[in-house]
Amino acid sequence: xxxxxxxxxxxxxxxxxxxxxxxxxxxxxxxxxxxxxxxxxxxxxxxxxxxxxxxxxxxxxxxxxxxxxxxxxxxxxxxxxxxxxxxxxxxxxxxxxxxxxxxxxxxx
Numbered sequence: 715x716x717x718x719x720x721x722x723x724x725x726x727x728x729x730x731x732x733x734x735x736x737x738x739x740x741x742x743x744x745x746x747x748x749x750x751x752x753x754x755x756x757x758x759x760x761x762x763x764x765x766x767x768x769x770x771x772x773x774x775x776x777x778x779x780x781x782x783x784x785x786x787x788x789x790x791x792x793x794x795x796x797x798x799x800x801x802x803x804x805x806x807x808x809x810x811x812x813x814x815x816x817x818x819x820x821x822x
Contacts, residue, residue, distance in 0.1 A: 764814035
């Protein structure tokens with residue numbers, strides 16, 4: 715039987731199936747989301763976080779979403795939790811994922 719994290723990973727990948735080349739790789743007790751070799755998302759403890767920059771973080775703040783906090787001593791403000799209403803719509807989730815991918819590509 716698949717764990718809850720494994721089931722959530724499969725749900726997210728299913729929601730993102732319209733984006734070619736997306737996969738999840740094990741990392742830091744969760745999964746990293748990649749499109750080809752671009753790391754753009756984190757799956758951790760049943761939550762999805764996407765890469766943000768100054769052009770996209772406002773949409774997360776507007777919805778009162780929080781940055782990725784893997785433990786009490788560490789907060790990664792470059793990844794924010796994806797809102798449930800976005801997660802539940804594959805079309806919206808793909809749009810947000812593309813923006814996250816572009817954030818990571820601009821960083822390079």
